[in-house]
Amino acid sequence: MARVTRRQLIALAAAGALYGGFRFGHTRVARPAAPSGPLSKEALALIERAWVGLDPRRVLDGHVHVVGLGCGGTGCEVGERLQSAFNPLESLKFSIYLRASGVDDLTRADQQYIERLAGLLERQGPHGRALLFAFDHLHDEDGQVLVQASEFFTPNEYVAALAKASPELFVACASVHPYRKDAVEALEKAAALGAVAVKWLPNAMRIDPSSAKCDAFYEAMVRLQLPLITHAGEEKAVHAEEAQRLGNPLHLRRPLEHGVKVVVAHCGSLGKNPDLDASGAPWVDNFDLFQRLLEDPRWEGLLYGDLSAIAQVNRIGRPLRYLFDHPEVHRRLINGSDYPLPAINVLMQTGAMVEGGFLTETERRLLNEIDQHDPLLFDFVTKRTLHLGERRLADDVFMIRPELFPRLA
DSSP: OOOOOHHHHHHHHHHHHHHHOOOOSSSOOBSOOOOSSSOOHHHHHHHHHHHTTOOGGGBEEEEEEOOOOOGGGOOOEEOGGGTOTTSHHHHHHHHHHHHHTTOOOGGGHHHHHHHHHHHHHHTTSSOOEEEEEOBOOOBOTTSOBOTTTOSEEBOHHHHHHHHHHOTTTEEEEBOOOTTSTTHHHHHHHHHHTTOOOEEEOHHHHTOOTTSGGGHHHHHHHHHHTOOEEEEOSOOOSSSOGGGGGGGOGGGGHHHHHTTOOEEEEGGGOSSEEEOTTSTTOOEEEHHHHHHHHHTOGGGTTTEEEEOTTTTSTTTTTHHHHHHHHOGGGGGGEEOOOOBTGGGBTTTOOHHHHHHTTSSOHHHHHHHHHHHHHOHHHHHHHHHHHOOBTTBOOOGGGGBOOTTTOTTTO
16 A cells, blocks of 8 residues: 555545544644654643542553554454555545554554554553454354455454553453354453453444344353443444444443443444434434433443543534533543544644633643644543543543453452
8 A cells, every 4th residue: 555645644634524524723634743852841740630640550541443454463454445546535544544553664564553552651651551452353144254344353362462462551352243153252262361351343343232143242241251342323433334323322222231331432422323212213413322321220330431532523512511511420431542543633633622611722732742742642631631610530530440340450
């Protein structure tokens, strides 16, 4: 795949503005410009304040993607559609992900991706750990693997090996498609390798969480004490328009009924889906459906949301304001960066955060300075700095919840 030019990146950003509703505050699309010097005393003080009240040994970024091209025998794959000249928009989008990840040598793409991620964590001084996501192939209704139709593939064995090699930095999260004939066996193997959770993206993997096909898998998850981290709401990061209804938060009642602990990625904060509880199933905001689940007393202790992407420009607004206006739900939240997305400037716009009343201009300036040095640290400090009046996200949102991750605790 050819290296993209700045003009191509800006063209893609313009397309993103049209199709994704993104606004622009800077010219950079992916990755900050090189810093002009060391961090200022004021920026260092903001970072120090972000760590107040936290135990670095317990801090967890619960939403970190691992993507690769298979370099060095990792077993990773990226679908042909994302790299094909016949799909220029998708190909350019993938090129932006590579740039955001610090990849500039496709012959070492997998190694550069992890080196960049590890380096960002190690240079932070105090740092937590990253929950690394595997990603299974798409399977059809009969459980047959569809390699050519899969967006990408990251093996459980690969993320487990990364976590084993760097336990001070990484924790493994498996991904197993529940329609697989060997789904339970694969889940048990992943748990034995050290996985502490399971990741799904139903819209892209073509999983219906409300299907009876998943029941045996849910029972195994409960037995193995593995929570489910699953996307809900609209999915823009991959091509899934024809399957957006699989992201309906109400489909997650089935795993909850089986006793599975479920983390709803992004708090289901994008797009609309049919309200399956209402006559005629009118289309409503996915966040409203997630909120309905969150406020249902049956799911207390079972249902959680994560903060990944919640501060992105296309999600700032009512969802973020709700989380600040309802501090009682903070015990049901976990932090996540959605890395490498924080390194894509078109998504992370501090100006929009100021406009929404969540940051001051001074805080914005300091966060932009941090962003030039480390987009992952920027994401963490941003969420620790966000406020609505005197209200902030609780400390325990950023630390491991033993009731949710018993294998990690």
